[in-house]
Amino acid sequence: MFNLVKGTHDVILSEADKYSYIEQTFIQVAEFFNYKEFRTPIIESSELFQRSVGDSSDIVRKEMYTFLDKGDRSITLRPELTAGIIRSIVNNKLLALGDIPVKAYYVGPCFRYERPQQGRYRQFNQFGIECVGVVSPYRDVEVISLCYYGLKILGFKNLKLVINCLGDDESRTNYKNVLRDYFAKHLDNMCGDCKERFKLNVLRILDCKDPSDQEIVKNAPRIEDYLTPKSKENFDKILKTLDNLGIEYEIDRNLVRGLDYYSDVVFEFHYTSSKGINYGALCGGGHYNKLIQEIGGPKDIEGCGFAIGIERIASVMNDDNLFADIDESLDCYVMPLDISYQNKAIEIATTLRLNGFKSDVNLEGKGLKGMLKKALKFNTKYALILGEDEVNSNKIVVKDLKEEKQESIELDELISYLDQKESEDCECHHHQNEE
């Protein structure tokens, strides 16, 4: 027996159904917003992430799976997908063609060397979108609303959008200087992490969880006082539009996020269940001004995106019972009563499949009782019994497992018989709906 590698997990059977359900929901919403799928490599050059995610981020500093390949190239398993998506947009010259914005969505595995916990793995899956070529603050709203509707369709109620504005370059340079001056005075009393943050990225001191540090943060200069008029105006437009769309938000001036490429608007959706359990952030995203240029793209092209963790969403949905019953059913289960009828049985099953009936055959040589049990386990509509009498007379018994009725049918008429039963079924449903 081999153990799983730490922080990895198998996604199988009903768990896999749940993951596809989450992914498909977001994919459909993204398609509806005219986003196109992008599939980029799982491995990228290490430098890509150092440049984009940022040397001062925890991800780059301690969470990347980096190795040298046989040609001595430094390779990294992607810790997130934004960098790769932007790289591919730049490499494929999609921006030079003038079709901005490029609207991309993605789904796939990411890798971070972190301490595993429930709903949190070293190999995990993300869905996300990037909208590159953003010239209007309303694009930011579009990105936020896409995320909002995806979560809503999955059944999340009482979502809280937590939002902040980090400002553009000019705002941030000014603000960081002021902030550095302020924290320099208090640095001796602050935690070790913050001393580190002071050197690397002073903004990240703002979301330190240390209580005594929070006291210091409380009196720190605030970003809103250092925003350039343009940043401020854009942020106000975003907030106003969110109001109009009925998306509730809360401004958190200390929301910074751990990736260095964000500027201007950043956001997270937080969730508290009806039972009052606070699950924290389900996803996060924001705007980036300099990332495209940093990766070698044209100047002055901005983007916006968000990502959700599939594992995290699935874990919360499991916990909060948000998965509707995914109804897996089988139309027909063919049951040969003797192994000598198995060849006949698979012929019948094949015919059924070619005619649009999802079918399976019992080839395990069980007794009728055992096969019926198996049929029930698959949530089968029709059990088809093939015994001596049927084989001799070229017939088959069709047993409706829900109605608990059965009929012996000529094999030639099996498909038309089932088609007729199905259409009656449909009409029945229609009548029920009308009532």
Added chain:
RNA sequence: GCGAAAUUGGAGAAGCGGUUAACUCACUUGGCUGUGAACCAAGCAUUCACCGGUUCGAUCCCGGUAUUUCGCCCCA
């Protein structure tokens, strides 16, 4: 990276320094030889995560390893 706790069949789970490792569910087979339930009977861990140590004897005590969970950190 730091701190803590856990790990017994397919699942839940009891157990104790001494060899039939309880019980429940699931599953298999038969009673019922061609019909789903119930009932009854039988079967279902030479083994208690792995490796060492202590011991006459270890699933139980000790040490190490692995994994998981929880907290910190961070995030999705």
